[in-house]
Amino acid sequence: MKSKVYAMLLGFAVFTGATFNLTKFSLHYFSSASAAGWRFGIAAVLMVLIIGIQKNVRWDIAKKYAGIYAVLGIIGVFGFNSLFFLGMKYTSPLNGALIMATNPLLTTILAYFIVKTPIARRQIIGIILALVGVILVLTQGSFEVLTSHSISFGDCLILLGNLCWSLYGVLGKKYLSQSSSMETTTYTMIIGAICLLVLSLFLPSTQPLSEVTFTAWGAILFMAIFTSVLGYLWWNKGMETIGAANTSLFFNLVPVVTMMISIITGTSVTISQIAGTILVILGVLSSTGFLKLKKGQKLLSQDVRRKKLISQNQMKNTL
Numbered sequence: 132m133k134s135k136v137y138a139m140l141l142g143f144a145v146f147t148g149a150t151f152n153l154t155k156f157s158l159h160y161f162s163s164a165s166a167a168g169w170r171f172g173i174a175a176v177l178m179v180l181i182i183g184i185q186k187n188v189r190w191d192i193a194k195k196y197a198g199i200y201a202v203l204g205i206i207g208v209f210g211f212n213s214l215f216f217l218g219m220k221y222t223s224p225l226n227g228a229l230i231m232a233t234n235p236l237l238t239t240i241l242a243y244f245i246v247k248t249p250i251a252r253r254q255i256i257g258i259i260l261a262l263v264g265v266i267l268v269l270t271q272g273s274f275e276v277l278t279s280h281s282i283s284f285g286d287c288l289i290l291l292g293n294l295c296w297s298l299y300g301v302l303g304k305k306y307l308s309q310s311s312s313m314e315t316t317t318y319t320m321i322i323g324a325i326c327l328l329v330l331s332l333f334l335p336s337t338q339p340l341s342e343v344t345f346t347a348w349g350a351i352l353f354m355a356i357f358t359s360v361l362g363y364l365w366w367n368k369g370m371e372t373i374g375a376a377n378t379s380l381f382f383n384l385v386p387v388v389t390m391m392i393s394i395i396t397g398t399s400v401t402i403s404q405i406a407g408t409i410l411v412i413l414g415v416l417s418s419t420g421f422l423k424l425k426k427g428q429k430l431l432s433q434d435v436r437r438k439k440l441i442s443q444n445q446m447k448n449t450l
Contacts, residue, residue, distance in 0.1 A: 136372045139365035140381040146357040148388025153350040154216075160347040161336045163216035168324070168331035169351050171208060174359035175324035178317040181360075185313075192310055193318065199306045200318040207299025208323020213330065214292030221285025228386050230289045232265040238297040238379035246305045246375065253417050254376050261383040261414025267407025300370045300379065312367035320363060383411050 157166050182188060193200075219227055235258050242248040299319075307315055336343075369378035387408050 133373060136365075136369050140369045140378060141384070143362045143365045143369075144381050144384035145388050146362050147382075148385045149392060150354055150358045151385075151389055152392060153354055157347050157350045157354075160338055160343045161351070162331070162334050163220070164213075164327065164331040164334035165336040166351065167212045167216055168327040170355045171212070171320060171324040171327050171359055173352065173355035174363075175317075175320045177356065177360050178313075178320055182313060182317050187311075187313060189314070192314060196307055196310055196318075199302070200315070201322050203299055203303055203307075203315070204319040204322025205326060206295045206302070208320055209326035209330075210295040211292045211299065212323070212327065214288045214295060218285040218288030218292060222283050222289065227285070227289045228265075228389075230286060231293055232262060232383060232386065234293055234297060234382045235261065235376070235379040237293060238300060239376040241297050241301045242304070242375040245301050248374060248376060250376070254380075257380055257414040257417035259414070260417060261380055261411045264407040264410030264412075264414060265383050265386055267403050267410065270403075273403075297375075297379070300366070300375045303367065304370050304375050312364055312371050315367045316360075316363045320359070380415050383414065387411050 154166065161169065215227075239248075239250055239254060239258060243250055303310075303315055303319075366378065369381070390408065
């Protein structure tokens with residue numbers, strides 16, 4: 132079961148990594164508010180259709196958690212996306228990515244205080260490895276690149292958006308114990324989409340919709356289906372199954388995916404970025420327990436060999 136969840140979260144990282152390039156392209160035709168509004172508006176309609184076709188509407192759950200669904204929709208869909216898109220207008224992609232890379236650390240801390248989730252040593256090691264890896268990927272191993280970036284108004288907005296994303300997962304884990312990932316995603320996305328569509332009325336696109344190309348609409352549709360619908364579903368499933376701290380660490384794979392896309396498009400990659408990618412993967416494996424499992428298997432194998440050797444010595448002594 133957990134291996135399936137890990138595969139889902141890996142898919143989340145892949146789709147989210149591709150979304151940065153698609154968003155940059157779509158903003159040539161849409162304002163940030165309009166792009167987000169269309170993306171989540173389409174996604175919300177799809178979620179309603181899916182849950183309706185499956186006939187999986189539990190009205191008792193919807194009524195019971197209506198308040199927390201509304202709060203999470205405002206925080207995790209509307210708040211996160213509004214602050215992120217607006218913040219990117221005032222800061223560089225490097226600063227934004229570095230700030231979002233702190234999400235696993237922030238989520239782990241919030242989960243500790245809000246959900247009372249203990250912090251394991253392997254999680255701390257995994258977070259540190261992944262965070263160092265992300266920094267290497269984004270700075271190409273240049274300390275000067277990191278120190279030359281000052282904190283701006285946009286950085287503060289993205290930091291607030293990062294906090295919204297962390298709270299979305301942690302609060303959902305705490306208060307939505309009987310809600311499925313499908314229900315959580317659908318109802319929070321409806322609330323968030325409504326808020327984003329209202330905002331887009333005050334911040335319309337720079338071009339009339341009739342002049343938007345099919346390629347731009349394709350980018351919006353891709354983000355709606357794969358990043359919003361599947362991405363949020365898989366993220367909430369991860370929160371439900373393996374917890375907030377382990378799930379959030381997969382966010383560190385996003386810049387790694389972005390780097391791989393850059394390789395495919397012909398951008399050169401440094402040794403530091405490759406080393407950073409390895410550290411991120413090791414960090415995820417360490418935090419989620421895969422490395423611990425391997426170590427346990429090794430210790431078990433050593434114990435079996437030791438017992439076998441003792442048995443052989445006892446037989447010799449008997450003879």
